[in-house]
Amino acid sequence: MSTAPATTREILIATIADLLDGVRTVAVGASSPIPAAGAMLLRARNEQRGRERVRVIVLGSREHNFFTNGSFELFDATAQGRVDAFFLGGGQIDGQANINLVGTGDYPTSTVRWPGSFGSAYMYYLIPLVILFREEHSPRVLVDKVDFVSAPGSSEGIHRTGGPHALLTSLALFDFDKEKKRFRLRSVHRGHTAEDVRAATGFDYDAPANVPSTPEPDAETMALLRGRVTGELSECYPQFVETLVADRAA
Amino acid sequence: MGEIVSIEALAAQIKDGMTVALGADNSGPAMAATAVLLAQRPKNLHIVCVPISGIQADMLIGAGCVGTLETSAVTLGEAGGAPRFADGIRSGAFKMMDATCPAVLAGLVAGQKGVPFMPIRGVIGSDVLKMRPDWKVIDNPFAPDDPIVVVPAIRPDVALFHAREADRFGNVRIGRQAELAAMAYAAKTTLVTVERIVETSLLADERSAAGVLPALYVGAIAEAKQGAWPIGLAGEYTTDTAEVARYAKMARSADGFAAYIKGFAQRFEAVA
Numbered sequence: 243m244s245t246a247p248a249t250t251r252e253i254l255i256a257t258i259a260d261l262l263d264g265v266r267t268v269a270v271g272a273s274s275p276i277p278a279a280g281a282m283l284l285r286a287r288n289e290q291r292g293r294e295r296v297r298v299i300v301l302g303s304r305e306h307n308f309f310t311n312g313s314f315e316l317f318d319a320t321a322q323g324r325v326d327a328f329f330l331g332g333g334q335i336d337g338q339a340n341i342n343l344v345g346t347g348d349y350p351t352s353t354v355r356w357p358g359s360f361g362s363a364y365m366y367y368l369i370p371l372v373i374l375f376r377e378e379h380s381p382r383v384l385v386d387k388v389d390f391v392s393a394p395g396s397s398e399g400i401h402r403t404g405g406p407h408a409l410l411t412s413l414a415l416f417d418f419d420k421e422k423k424r425f426r427l428r429s430v431h432r433g434h435t436a437e438d439v440r441a442a443t444g445f446d447y448d449a450p451a452n453v454p455s456t457p458e459p460d461a462e463t464m465a466l467l468r469g470r471v472t473g474e475l476s477e478c479y480p481q482f483v484e485t486l487v488a489d490r491a492a
Numbered sequence: 493m494g495e496i497v498s499i500e501a502l503a504a505q506i507k508d509g510m511t512v513a514l515g516a517d518n519s520g521p522a523m524a525a526t527a528v529l530l531a532q533r534p535k536n537l538h539i540v541c542v543p544i545s546g547i548q549a550d551m552l553i554g555a556g557c558v559g560t561l562e563t564s565a566v567t568l569g570e571a572g573g574a575p576r577f578a579d580g581i582r583s584g585a586f587k588m589m590d591a592t593c594p595a596v597l598a599g600l601v602a603g604q605k606g607v608p609f610m611p612i613r614g615v616i617g618s619d620v621l622k623m624r625p626d627w628k629v630i631d632n633p634f635a636p637d638d639p640i641v642v643v644p645a646i647r648p649d650v651a652l653f654h655a656r657e658a659d660r661f662g663n664v665r666i667g668r669q670a671e672l673a674a675m676a677y678a679a680k681t682t683l684v685t686v687e688r689i690v691e692t693s694l695l696a697d698e699r700s701a702a703g704v705l706p707a708l709y710v711g712a713i714a715e716a717k718q719g720a721w722p723i724g725l726a727g728e729y730t731t732d733t734a735e736v737a738r739y740a741k742m743a744r745s746a747d748g749f750a751a752y753i754k755g756f757a758q759r760f761e762a763v764a
Contacts, residue, residue, distance in 0.1 A: 272518075272569070273567075273569055273570060301518075302518060304726065309668070310668045310670075311668070311670045312519065312668060312669045312670030312671040312672070312673075312674075313516070313519070313542070313543060313593065313597060313669075313670070313671040314597055314670055314671060314674075315670075317593065317594035317597065321613055343565075344590060344619075344620075345581070349619070349623060350581065350584070350588045350590075350623070351581060351582055351583075351584050352581055352582070353582065354578075355573070355577070355578040355581040355582065356573065357544075357565035357566055357567035357573065357574070358544070358563060358564050358565030358566060358567075358590055358591075359564055359565065359590060359591070359592050359618075359620050360544065360564050360565045360592070360593055361543075361564070361592055361593040361594060362592065363592035363595075363614055363615050363618045363620045363621075364592050364593070364594045364595070364612065364613060364614035364615060365614070366614070367613060367614035367615075368613055368614060390619045391617070391618050391619040391620075392592075392618060392619070392620060393614075393618050393620075394617045394618060397616065397617050399637070399639070400616045400617070400638075400639055401613060401638055401640070481570065481733075
């Protein structure tokens with residue numbers, strides 16, 4: 243087993259596992275290898291520590307998806323309150339945690355068009371713990387105001403049991419303050435500074451006077467991540483696992 | 493009901509102006525049938541992606557078959573954005589109806605049940621709702637202070653998908669892809685391509701009969717080996733990611749797309 247220090251992506255995976263601590267059921271959308279790895283890491287670690295069992299549902303996987311009712315079941319189980327955590331991203335995320343998965347410019351003839359809103363205009367309202375995850379941390383992604391609201395960060399006067407909990411990027415981790423409807427910087431990953439984060443973020447946010455570093459994964463976590471979790475991940479994300487392993491050797 | 497026909501005869505049932513429901517990449521897109529459609533070129537189709545699509549919708553857009561696109565997303569997955577879709581959006585080549593996955597599914601369930609609409613949670617306050625004048629917000633008639641979105645029933649003329657197997661009697665095994673059943677229930681008719689046609693009734697075995705769509709809903713079936721290629725089919729084969737990447741690259745330009753689809757039907761025969 244490699245004893246090389248955690249790579250950037252391994253820090254993200256371990257951070258996701260920590261953010262998910264305490265959840266019973268976590269779902270991961272298609273094409274989300276890092277969130278899937280984080281969920282699998284929590285499952286493996288809780289098992290090793292004799293803690294509560296974590297159910298992981300990875301859309302697009304056969305091995306890590308126990309649903310039998312097709313595309314309906316994630317949405318139905320979510321509305322029934324059976325899914326505790328989920329991940330959303332976006333081409334744009336703004337300072338009020340509104341997310342845009344549709345495109346930039348004037349709708350509908352968007353100059354840059356992304357795939358579409360998927361289930362976000364529903365899941366964001368109903369999943370108690372939504373982690374916003376986007377590797378790219380730049381002013382074009384983290385904007386003051388999104389061009390199109392696929393799903394709003396908060397709502398008034400409607401049935402809403404879920405919403406944003408945290409925002410994780412390749413530079414930093416933010417918490418979302420539901421009262422203030424603002425992000426607050428929690429920590430900055432190894433190799434970056436609070437100033438780097440401020441310069442790369444297009445929205446205003448709160449921050450403590452001294453911004454801590456994102457914790458490095460401990461030896462137990464690293465062993466699980468480089469062993470069991472890498473194996474589990476290769477069933478649905480073989481290409482991602484290749485790059486993950488190559489990063490460790492670099 | 494469940495008549496077994498050639499793939500050309502199956503595809504020919506999709507006519508100009510029809511509303512056609514398509515399954516997502518994880519539930520068997522009928523790509524061999526799409527190759528035939530690219531030759532037959534029906535016009536002004538209203539495509540309903542259940543609830544998203546990939547290369548299949550992108551190709552139909554590129555070939556000029558799409559008048560309206562109702563979907564929650566079009567994506568080529570790891571190969572990136574769908575190029576003909578993005579180009580068509582920029583040029584306003586078709587009417588876009590952006591949705592969210594559970595709203596498409598709810599519309600089909602309303603169609604399945606023969607009721608005019610279905611309520612769903614979420615959506616309020618999004619621009620998705622703002623851009624969908626056909627979706628309404630009503631007051632929950634059973635509780636105070638609870639506005640809720642209702643979406644109209646979706647009743648496609650045709651549902652089209654690819655599955656593992658059908659029997660001689662027109663029954664189709666769909667396994668756990670329950671949205672395919674909802675598509676078929678809601679649609680006026682369903683066209684299915686399959687990897688193989690078996691002689692024994694799929695309803696004969698009590699242990700697996702629940703995963704079978706009865707012939708009642710099925711208009712026509714055609715055999716198409718590797719019929720989802722280059723997309724995978726659960727339990728049969730995986731996605732040909734190199735081929736999807738090749739498409740993603742070529743389809744960046746209209747000329748590249750035309751060159752790609754020229755050989756598509758033939759390559760299909762070579763793969764099968």
